[in-house]
Amino acid sequence: MPQNSTVPKILIVGGGYAGFYTAWKLEKHLRKGEADVTMVDPLPYMTYQPFLPEVAAGSIEARHSVVAHRRHLKRTNVITAKVTNINHAQKVATITPPVGDSYEFAYDQIVVTAGAVSRTFPIPGIADNAIGLKTIEEAVAIRDKVMSNFDKAASLPAGPERDRLLSVVVVGGGFAGIEVFAELRSLASSLVGKYPQLSFEDTHFHLIEAMGRIMPEVSLKTSEWVLKDLAKRGANVHLDTQVTGAIDGNVELSTGEVIPTDVIVWTAGVMANPTVVRGGDLPVEERGRIQTRADLRVGTPRSSSKAPGRPVTSRLSPTSRVVASAASACRTPSTPFVRRNSSRRTSWPSSVARTPRSTSTRTSAPSRVSACTTASSSPARSPSRASSPGSRTAATTVSRCRRGSASSASSGAGGTTCGSVATW
Numbered sequence: 001m002p003q004n005s006t007v008p009k010i011l012i013v014g015g016g017y018a019g020f021y022t023a024w025k026l027e028k029h030l031r032k033g034e035a036d037v038t039m040v041d042p043l044p045y046m047t048y049q050p051f052l053p054e055v056a057a058g059s060i061e062a063r064h065s066v067v068a069h070r071r072h073l074k075r076t077n078v079i080t081a082k083v084t085n086i087n088h089a090q091k092v093a094t095i096t097p098p099v100g101d102s103y104e105f106a107y108d109q110i111v112v113t114a115g116a117v118s119r120t121f122p123i124p125g126i127a128d129n130a131i132g133l134k135t136i137e138e139a140v141a142i143r144d145k146v147m148s149n150f151d152k153a154a155s156l157p158a159g160p161e162r163d164r165l166l167s168v169v170v171v172g173g174g175f176a177g178i179e180v181f182a183e184l185r186s187l188a189s190s191l192v193g194k195y196p197q198l199s200f201e202d203t204h205f206h207l208i209e210a211m212g213r214i215m216p217e218v219s220l221k222t223s224e225w226v227l228k229d230l231a232k233r234g235a236n237v238h239l240d241t242q243v244t245g246a247i248d249g250n251v252e253l254s255t256g257e258v259i260p261t262d263v264i265v266w267t268a269g270v271m272a273n274p275t276v277v278r279g280g281d282l283p284v285e286e287r288g289r290i291q292t293r294a295d296l297r298v299g300t301p302r303s304s305s306k307a308p309g310r311p312v313t314s315r316l317s318p319t320s321r322v323v324a325s326a327a328s329a330c331r332t333p334s335t336p337f338v339r340r341n342s343s344r345r346t347s348w349p350s351s352v353a354r355t356p357r358s359t360s361t362r363t364s365a366p367s368r369v370s371a372c373t374t375a376s377s378s379p380a381r382s383p384s385r386a387s388s389p390g391s392r393t394a395a396t397t398v399s400r401c402r403r404g405s406a407s408s409a410s411s412g413a414g415g416t417t418c419g420s421v422a423t424w
């Protein structure tokens with residue numbers, strides 16, 4: 001995409017839900033030649049994460065949960081790379097492509113939407129043996145593992161190894177955990193019908209939740225109804241219980257119980273993407289999230305006559321107005337691309353209600369309106385964990401990930417296939 005040096009340059013960091021929609025809306029709102037929009041993401045597609053539980057259970061195909069950037073963004077300069085540093089004082093970002101040297105990219109406005117990563121704790125074996133649920137590759141890995149374990153179990157006599165292969169442990173009783181748990185339970189129930197050697201009673205499903213209830217976002221009554229429904233479906237939910245280890249094919253619990261299993265799904269929360277957040281000079285709070293105003297912009301309003309945090313769109317320069325429309329795009333709740341791409345509209349487990357995407361409402365920061373972020377990590381759940389810019393912490397260890405083309409069918413590009421909790 002040719003760049004015009006005389007027009008403002010807008011850089012979008014991340015082409016996930018918020019980044020993709022920001023670019024798409026800017027293409028609609030901007031007049032020709034009004035601004036150059038560049039979007040940088042290591043993946044060539046946007047992942048619609050709410051469909052990942054259905055992908056893990058095989059109720060929809062992986063390609064129906066991803067949207068190829070280049071297919072839909074016609075006027076955006078799409079760069080498949082990582083942003084590894086943001087020097088907002090100089091308005092320069094460092095872009096690191098998968099091959100070749102890093103380079104600097106000067107911008108006028110930046111939209112930071114690098115998302116969240118799976119949050120893990122230094123629990124022995126989790127980073128190596130558990131599979132997260134943040135990427136399409138992880139969802140496909142879960143499905144593949146469950147299905148191949150049924151194949152293996154069908155040729156074994158009843159006994160401990162067969163039980164282990166037919167046991168699934170999901171860690172985390174939030175939305176993602178409950179959804180994938182319910183979906184996998186349904187998958188297993190339908191699979192047993194295809195294997196005369198196996199019965200419903202041979203399958204074992206365990207959900208581990210550290211708190212005394214599941215899904216804190218919904219009412220207690222609703223969450224208890226979900227627990228009853230899961231119990232009817234033969235699922236075991238361990239409340240007030242923590243995983244203390246995941247070694248040698250066993251999940252160890254704080255209650256002393258040991259669950260032999262070959263499938264551990266890790267959905268115990270998310271944290272702010274450390275690569276982007278800590279690799280720059282944007283204001284970051286103690287939990288590693290970018291501090292923004294209520295309108296998701298970094299900076300303070302120009303006019304003191306306005307209420308604190310209230311956008312002063314009418315007084316903004318043309319360039320800043322662009323950011324205002326980007327900020328509004330960040331909050332757009334529609335999903336037309338995924339609906340169009342999806343062969344079938346899926347409904348979530350009836351027991352699971354959807355909630356609006358969480359946004360940070362913190363107000364602070366030093367300078368004028370200049371950057372828009374989306375706070376995609378769960379504010380209540382992100383840990384405070386230090387990390388050097390661009391480094392992987394224990395919480396974000398990527399192990400046994402390999403490049404592949406497994407599931408990015410509609411994008412036509414390779415993704416990363418993972419056998420463990422993964423992040424960027």
Ligand SMILES: Cc1cc2nc3c(=O)[nH]c(=O)nc-3n(C[C@H](O)[C@H](O)[C@H](O)COP(=O)(O)OP(=O)(O)OC[C@H]3O[C@@H](n4cnc5c(N)ncnc54)[C@H](O)[C@@H]3O)c2cc1C
Binds near residue numbers: 013
């Ligand atoms: C299983 C599951 C179910 C969910 N269900 C719901 C739901 O029902 N309702 C709801 O509102 N929300 C739901 N969510 C949450 C929702 O999907 C997220 O809030 C949303 O995806 C956040 O969008 P985002 O653009 O901030 O981040 P993401 O969509 O995660 O996008 C981040 C992008 O940044 C890219 N990136 C990462 N690092 C870099 C870097 N260094 N440089 C450049 N790019 C980078 C990533 O590749 C990714 O494409 C669910 C999430 C999950 C995991």
